[in-house]
Amino acid sequence: MQIGPFLETIAARIDVCNEWIGRLVSWVVVLLVAVVFIDVVMRYAANTSFVFTQELEWHLFGFIFLMGAGYTLLYDQHVRVDVVYQRLSERGQAWINVLGCLFFLFPGAILIIYTSFGFAREAFVFMEGSPDPGGIPFRFIIKSCVPLGFLLLLFQGVSMFIRNLGILLTPPCADKEKDVR
Template structure:
């Protein structure tokens, strides 16, 4: 049990750090969008590079921040029934969801994105638009990386749910994702 809790702590710590890094990405995207709006409306100037940078930053934030969001229990779900369940029943719902939906879905996306990312890296894919970002392959690499982080966090959630089901509560900080 100690080993499983240690695994959860390490996964949670990884996604906490990644989430903190991604939060800086949100700050950067606000600055980029603000400057784009000012340039467009005040000076009637628009750059393809800046517009693509906004899209790339948004994609980076959502892909790389998804594991941290799962850690903080921030994903959208229908809580009408779930919130009324006992902690044990919630743990069963989480464990079944992780085993039958989250893990297979993440594995499918990781596996199918491999060729996609490889071909983008092989040709050093960039924007097809003149003046666009030349490093699109870096963004495409975030697809499997982001889903690996979600997969890891799902494993952590599954372990915590299993620990709850067998009656050995995870640490409070572990259960809430505060590490």
């Protein structure tokens, strides 16, 4: 890769950050399974349910989805229509990734961060909670995960962009020399 040590360091640090956050999120998945299990047992065994438990389920799911998006992109496990992409060379895939970042990922993530920041800030200012009696009093926390999750996704997109740009900046003959060795 010919992207330079500075950009490579930035990409590596972003990757480490999203790796760490992804591992944290994986434990939240275990917590979500436990909460859902308890909710189901309470419904069928005790014929009761709590608003707090139901809201906790969707708060945890939202947290997992939002905070895990960067981790998912790190491991290239996001949803992609692979009809053409999988048949392309490494350089062709790099072109798709660079253009996809420039025209879709970056503008989309920036738009969501921009529009959701005020939404989250306002929720914090008013310490927004659930409007339902017995609901979660900390709704502002999940609302703050929207801009934060998309910021992590944007950062991972920057890492992906840097790495794919490095592939494109590597002369094609250098790739063939690597294969021969």
